[in-house]
Amino acid sequence: MKEYVMGNGAIALGALAAGVNIACGYPGTPSSEIIETLAKYPHEGLHLEWSVNEKAALEVAAAASYAGARALVTMKQVGLNVASDPLMSLAYVGVEGGLVVVSADDPGPISSQTEQDTRRFADFARIPVFDPSSPEEAYQMIQDAFAYSEKYKTPVLFRPTTRVCHGYASIEATDTFTPKKYEGFTKDAGRFVIFPKLSYKNHGMIEERNIRIGEDFSSYTYNTAEGATSEKAVLASGISYMYAKEFLKDHSEVRLLKVATAYPFPESFVRRELAGVKELLCLEELSPYLEEQVLKLAGKDGLSVKVLGKLTGHVPAMGENSADLVRRILEDYLGIAGTSSEREKTPTPPMRPPVLCAGCPHRASFYAVKKAMEKERTYYCGDIGCYTLGNAMPLDMVDTCLCMGAGVTMAQGFSHIDPEGKAFAFIGDSTFFASGLTGVVNAVTNEADITICILDNRTTAMTGHQPHPGTGRNMMGHQFDPVSIPKILEGIGIKKVVTVNPLDLSQAISTVRECAALPGVKAIIFKSPCIAIEKSGRTCSVSEKCINCKKCIRETGCPALTTKNGQVTIDASLCTGCTLCAQVCPVGAIGGAQDA
Amino acid sequence: MHKDILICGVGGQGTVLASKIIAAAAMVEGNTVHSAETIGMAQRGGPVTSHVRIGDDAYSPLIPHGKADIILGFEPAEVVRNIDYLAKDGLAVVNTSAVAPVVESLLETGYDGTDMIDYLKANVRCIFVDGNAACEKLGSVKFLNIYLLGVAAGSGKLGIDRETILAEIESRVPEKYKEANRKAFLEGFETGSTKGVIS
Numbered sequence: 129m130k131e132y133v134m135g136n137g138a139i140a141l142g143a144l145a146a147g148v149n150i151a152c153g154y155p156g157t158p159s160s161e162i163i164e165t166l167a168k169y170p171h172e173g174l175h176l177e178w179s180v181n182e183k184a185a186l187e188v189a190a191a192a193s194y195a196g197a198r199a200l201v202t203m204k205q206v207g208l209n210v211a212s213d214p215l216m217s218l219a220y221v222g223v224e225g226g227l228v229v230v231s232a233d234d235p236g237p238i239s240s241q242t243e244q245d246t247r248r249f250a251d252f253a254r255i256p257v258f259d260p261s262s263p264e265e266a267y268q269m270i271q272d273a274f275a276y277s278e279k280y281k282t283p284v285l286f287r288p289t290t291r292v293c294h295g296y297a298s299i300e301a302t303d304t305f306t307p308k309k310y311e312g313f314t315k316d317a318g319r320f321v322i323f324p325k326l327s328y329k330n331h332g333m334i335e336e337r338n339i340r341i342g343e344d345f346s347s348y349t350y351n352t353a354e355g356a357t358s359e360k361a362v363l364a365s366g367i368s369y370m371y372a373k374e375f376l377k378d379h380s381e382v383r384l385l386k387v388a389t390a391y392p393f394p395e396s397f398v399r400r401e402l403a404g405v406k407e408l409l410c411l412e413e414l415s416p417y418l419e420e421q422v423l424k425l426a427g428k429d430g431l432s433v434k435v436l437g438k439l440t441g442h443v444p445a446m447g448e449n450s451a452d453l454v455r456r457i458l459e460d461y462l463g464i465a466g467t468s469s470e471r472e473k474t475p476t477p478p479m480r481p482p483v484l485c486a487g488c489p490h491r492a493s494f495y496a497v498k499k500a501m502e503k504e505r506t507y508y509c510g511d512i513g514c515y516t517l518g519n520a521m522p523l524d525m526v527d528t529c530l531c532m533g534a535g536v537t538m539a540q541g542f543s544h545i546d547p548e549g550k551a552f553a554f555i556g557d558s559t560f561f562a563s564g565l566t567g568v569v570n571a572v573t574n575e576a577d578i579t580i581c582i583l584d585n586r587t588t589a590m591t592g593h594q595p596h597p598g599t600g601r602n603m604m605g606h607q608f609d610p611v612s613i614p615k616i617l618e619g620i621g622i623k624k625v626v627t628v629n630p631l632d633l634s635q636a637i638s639t640v641r642e643c644a645a646l647p648g649v650k651a652i653i654f655k656s657p658c659i660a661i662e663k664s665g666r667t668c669s670v671s672e673k674c675i676n677c678k679k680c681i682r683e684t685g686c687p688a689l690t691t692k693n694g695q696v697t698i699d700a701s702l703c704t705g706c707t708l709c710a711q712v713c714p715v716g717a718i719g720g721a722q723d724a
Numbered sequence: 725m726h727k728d729i730l731i732c733g734v735g736g737q738g739t740v741l742a743s744k745i746i747a748a749a750a751m752v753e754g755n756t757v758h759s760a761e762t763i764g765m766a767q768r769g770g771p772v773t774s775h776v777r778i779g780d781d782a783y784s785p786l787i788p789h790g791k792a793d794i795i796l797g798f799e800p801a802e803v804v805r806n807i808d809y810l811a812k813d814g815l816a817v818v819n820t821s822a823v824a825p826v827v828e829s830l831l832e833t834g835y836d837g838t839d840m841i842d843y844l845k846a847n848v849r850c851i852f853v854d855g856n857a858a859c860e861k862l863g864s865v866k867f868l869n870i871y872l873l874g875v876a877a878g879s880g881k882l883g884i885d886r887e888t889i890l891a892e893i894e895s896r897v898p899e900k901y902k903e904a905n906r907k908a909f910l911e912g913f914e915t916g917s918t919k920g921v922i923s
Contacts, residue, residue: 132751262785295785296759298751367785374783451788452808470789470808475843477801478835480734480770480825522830687769687826702826
């Protein structure tokens with residue numbers, strides 16, 4: 129069957145073609161569509177799950193692999209940090225069935241905290257990594273990744289970047305799914321129980337094996353060279369290779385090398401290709417990984433080749449490459465006259481910054497805490513999700529945001545350093561399950577004085593509304609008893625756990641005041657569904673009582689509130705009838721929640 | 725055939741469906757197609773851009789600057805934001821209805837599209853249409869994407885047969901909206917082909 133799919137879809141179809149038996153992941157841009165695509169195609173016999181976090185996903189997959197099954201694990205690059213504990217150890221222990229960890233990198237970054245490079249992680253863990261440059265290649269390469277994993281009994285990393293994950297192409301895919309037949313687990317404590325002695329032994333084995341994999345990769349299909357042999361050559365990887373190819377299609381006199389397996393570095397291939405090359409330009413995103421490998425090789429071999437790239441300032445250290453940036457770099461490198469197409473004196477288009485949606489319950493939750501704490505010294509520790517946007521004016525309710533789950537623990541740090549201040553943690557329901565729980569245990573154990581605000585909208589909203597333990601629905605299509613957040617909190621030992629509807633402003637404000645005044649750890653669950661999931665079908669409207677003070681706009685910043693000819697109005701196409709503005713209005717001019 | 729088509733607007737206007745229809749229609753006619761969407765962090769109201777690349781020798785997923793044959797612009801400022809992608813002899817189909825930023829009530833930029841349209845009139849080959857007004861006459865602004873697709877097809881710059889596109893539209897919309905979408909497309913097509921290219 130021919131399918132027009134995004135790169136993430138191609139990865140999913142490739143995994144199905146490889147007979148994957150189990151697929152686990154945690155949502156994160158740009159990786160989320162892999163698991164979602166698996167669910168859409170025939171996959172009878174495949175165990176599919178959104179795991180509670182990336183560490184859990186990898187551990188579930190590791191055991192399946194020990195039993196000989198083929199296992200796929202998906203996450204975004206920062207998710208690999210969460211999964212790094214099992215990954216580092218699993219690299220020593222090795223696998224039985226093919227185990228591939230897809231860690232999608234995000235140059236830019238476009239929607240991530242860091243510009244980290246999964247190829248470095250592969251080198252750090254001493255395991256192979258595949259780096260596709262297109263959806264078509266990703267489809268084939270993920271199958272190769274499973275094969276190499278089984279051949280060398282090692283977990284393998286697979287690292288696409290945003291433009292590969294989200295680019296669309298036609299894939300000729302197999303339309304039947306036949307899961308791999310596996311032997312089952314054979315008990316072997318000497319192999320599967322990690323002890324210092326085993327690690328020492330395997331460390332030596334791994335270093336010796338990686339030399340062989342590097343040799344193997346030197347004849348790998350997707351490590352390629354094209355164009356005439358030239359003294360000035362180009363080495364590229366991933367999407368940067370496609371940008372280079374786009375420009376060099378009119379310059380076949382220039383040699384273009386591609387390395388799709390950054391680690392173990394295909395030394396023989398590159399050594400062979402460097403013969404006669406005097407200058408090599410390295411085009412890659414995130415870190416100068418290949419550039420450093422070539423420098424190492426040149427040093428080892430005593431080659432006289434000039435290596436240019438990020439380390440020499442020829443390629444920017446940070447941010448995404450683009451077709452245009454690569455064109456400019458190549459024109460400069462090859463001494464070709466520029467072909468700039470920038471137009472002059474264009475007017476500046478208006479900014480369209482991301483904001484919380486009209487009617488988003490997070491706006492009401494933040495507003496309630498803000499009003500309740502007006503006279504206090506506060507610390508507002510945010511977290512990862514839509515609600516990070518609570519930082520924007522006029523709410524201005526996020527003082528810190530570090531990584532998944534950090535809000536709960538950072539609030540504790542502030543409470544110990546400043547016992548008189550009021551420290552709050554804001555965390556979404558999915559993030560709470562993923563990495564907030566242990567922080568709550570820490571707070572109770574170490575007697576922090578904090579108020580934990582759980583923004584429970586019953587979904588993983590930011591990444592595309594995936595289910596989670598609190599939704600009572602899983603990726604096998606089964607219903608289960610939703611994991612109860614209040615029961616968890618009470619079980620941990622929090623004495624004050626209150627659930628409140630954030631859209632009831634006065635109730636929400638008094639709950640916040642009451643909790644903040646109590647000593648110790650308190651939790652407020654602001655419970656109201658994501659407006660993108662549950663359509664209210666209601667809108668508010670402004671009556672003639674309006675005195676045009678604009679307090680509603682100034683204080684809530686809801687995008688449904690606009691002014692027309694200087695008069696406040698409500699955009700009925702955006703309004704969800706949440707009534708926050710009606711409750712803020714000092715003269716009762718906003719009519720609440722009429723059916724649209 | 726080689727065609728680079730850039731579709732831009734703001735989230736909620738239906739640009740993604742328009743790009744999917746163009747890609748599918750081009751494939752039906754036997755072309756190799758690649759496309760990409762850049763949607764960033766914004767949901768509704770953020771800038772949205774789709775790049776559709778038709779032809780065997782398109783390698784970059786995004787159209788290089790100065791190579792787009794046509795920009796299908798749902799909003800004047802979004803056309804200007806993406807204008808560097810347009811080839812010197814390229815055509816921009818511009819919907820003249822401006823969409824103010826969702827934060828307009830807070831920032832009060834006063835944006836109404838005038839500066840953008842003036843710039844485009846003076847510097848770019850454009851077909852200007854008031855797509856929102858045309859669609860309101862047809863019954864709903866929801867047909868905007870199909871109407872503008874019709875204008876682009878009518879201009880002859882897409883290089884895809886009218887009937888191929890119509891068939892793709894009809895395979896994607898619910899039965900009860902088929903007739904209305906067909907009407908919107910054909911009316912756009914008529915406008916695109918009669919307006920021709922005015923600068």
